[in-house]
Amino acid sequence: MSVNMVAVASMATPSITISFTNSKSLPLSSSSSSSSLPSCWPSSNSTLRRHPSSCALTLRCGAAVFASSSSPFTSPNSNSSSVIVAALGIDAQPERDYEPLQVMISGAPASGKGTQCELIKHKYGLVHVAAGDLLRAEIATGSDNGKLAKQYMEKGQLVPDHIVVMMVKDRLLKPDAKDNGWLLDGYPRSLSQATALKGFGFQPDIFILLEVSEDILVERVVGRRLDPVTGKIYHLKYSPPETEEIAARLTQRFDDTEEKA
Numbered sequence: 305m306s307v308n309m310v311a312v313a314s315m316a317t318p319s320i321t322i323s324f325t326n327s328k329s330l331p332l333s334s335s336s337s338s339s340s341l342p343s344c345w346p347s348s349n350s351t352l353r354r355h356p357s358s359c360a361l362t363l364r365c366g367a368a369v370f371a372s373s374s375s376p377f378t379s380p381n382s383n384s385s386s387v388i389v390a391a392l393g394i395d396a397q398p399e400r401d402y403e404p405l406q407v408m409i410s411g412a413p414a415s416g417k418g419t420q421c422e423l424i425k426h427k428y429g430l431v432h433v434a435a436g437d438l439l440r441a442e443i444a445t446g447s448d449n450g451k452l453a454k455q456y457m458e459k460g461q462l463v464p465d466h467i468v469v470m471m472v473k474d475r476l477l478k479p480d481a482k483d484n485g486w487l488l489d490g491y492p493r494s495l496s497q498a499t500a501l502k503g504f505g506f507q508p509d510i511f512i513l514l515e516v517s518e519d520i521l522v523e524r525v526v527g528r529r530l531d532p533v534t535g536k537i538y539h540l541k542y543s544p545p546e547t548e549e550i551a552a553r554l555t556q557r558f559d560d561t562e563e564k565a
């Protein structure tokens with residue numbers, strides 16, 4: 305079975321409500337509480353097992369904008385995501401029922417990926433593997449790969465595949481990810497990365513694409529602030545600081561501007 309779903313996430317809260325676009329009976333979550341996840345997802349416990357079929361899930365977020373074509377990839381293009389989904393073979397019927405769940409999630413900066421990752425990993429006990437975090441850890445070791453990766457990251461460019469692919473593959477093969485399942489975030493960012501991972505035998509059960517219209521992304525990015533003391537992210541309009549004291553010390557990332565967004 306191939307499942308086609310659309311979910312709408314409210315811009316102000318990280319919650320998701322989900323419905324099937326083919327008008328089948330809807331296992332909808334009745335309301336949008338801030339901790340809710342799609343009710344059609346399997347229930348949460350440490351013995352979570354895979355869905356019997358893979359699916360690609362597109363979450364179109366913010367003010368019910370269904371026509372958005374924003375994409376997580378370097379050259380935003382909704383076709384590129386479907387190519388990647390196809391390359392990953394997500395529509396194929398897996399023969400791996402009753403194994404730990406494997407999920408990929410993609411979305412543009414400020415699409416709410418970080419928020420959804422936190423909710424998903426806690427609810428399903430998955431190991432969160434973020435490509436950016438792996439690269440930063442590699443840089444911290446001072447290795448040659450880390451030094452090379454740093455040069456690309458400082459310019460805001462994608463790190464070459466020969467570094468990223470092996471890093472992600474090695475991480476997914478670690479016992480915690482194999483035993484508990486994983487939530488892969490920020491990878492793949494190109495068709496070649498998707499193909500490479502598939503070549504190593506990885507095929508996610510679910511590919512989640514967070515689609516947000518450009519004007520909402522810009523609004524989120526421009527209003528985003530960081531508390532340098534706690535590391536908490538605020539939004540001046542949607543998630544304002546609790547106190548004047550916090551408000552006074554908030555900073556803005558140098559690239560959180562309308563131009564950069």
Ligand SMILES: Nc1ncnc2c1ncn2[C@@H]1O[C@H](COP(=O)(O)OP(=O)(O)O)[C@@H](O)[C@H]1O
Pocket residue numbers: 413435436437439456457458460461462463464468490491492493497
């Ligand atoms: N899959 C990937 N392939 C190549 N480079 C990547 C990948 N993921 C992350 N990077 C590099 O790491 C940087 C930081 O990534 P990330 O932590 O996801 O934050 P950002 O939202 O800034 O992309 C990216 O700008 C890019 O240089």
